Amino acid sequence: MNIVNEIEKEYIKYEDIPFKAGDLVRVHVKIVEGKRERIQVFEGYVIAIKNSGNRKTFRVRRESYGIGVERVFPLNSPRIEKIEVVRRGKVRRAKLYYLRQRVGKAAQVKQRLK
């Protein structure tokens, strides 16, 4: 194993990612306000998972008051307290950027039933 991978390994929290593109997730993010720390939840569809090693990120999209909001989270960030999977999605591709063109009900992802 090369040295860079070895260093990255120390920061990796998840060997297997607990979710896939299309899943509805709730991301619990630690937010520091001055000295106080609180947890904010961001709920939405995972529309992309990118990069590798400790640089892996995922992009979550949600609609907030009629406006699409996307956030990119570093998967291995210590600021992420917890990632809950609310619902599995049934999708046919890894990057769901087509959801950006859709609004309302069309922007939903079908549930995957096992």
Place this chain on the structure above:
Amino acid sequence: MRINMIANKVGMTQIFNEEGNVVPVTVIKVEPCSVVSKKTDEKDGYNALVLGFYNIKENKLRKSESGLFKKSNLTPKKNLKESRVLKEELDKFEIGQEIGIDIFKKDDWIDITGKSKGRGFSGVMKRYGMAGAKRSHGTHEYFRHGGSIGASAYPAHVFKGKKMPGRYGGTRVKIQNISIAAINPDKNILLVKGAVPGPNGGYITVSHAVKKHAVKV
């Protein structure tokens, strides 16, 4: 005391710091070196430590340097580098003594010297960041040029130092005041914040920052 260490650039990655922020880092391998000889004021006119880096076989050694290792009875080293020190500091070191990564601490400021990647004969957009020309409105055969190089009858010549295409890169570059984001003494690994000149695997010189450490480190 400021010691110049020859090191190896491994590559770049990113880490998370205590606050949970992402820090871009360059991975540097600093292997221990040993004091090969000393330069003294009486004999050489200045005080310096001569450090040897990277072991090599005896038959790979230059003849002119072989005497140095024969005298001190040390394993031959590939590279030699001097570090200027004060006279009192010189006495603290013995010939053969090892100096390793432990001279650096986390959050120390350092300077890094390296040889930048050679980019060959480059145009002005790459070499000096000029904007180039408009791509539309009838432009033809004039996209990546630098524009006018001067006026006409006066001054009747192109000024010296005018930025033009030419050889770019492959020169000695010094990056000052970058901080150590993390350190792993067991593996001889230094993680410094930001980029460092040269290709991955290239040799660089690491020392404490001249401008941040007014007092001798």
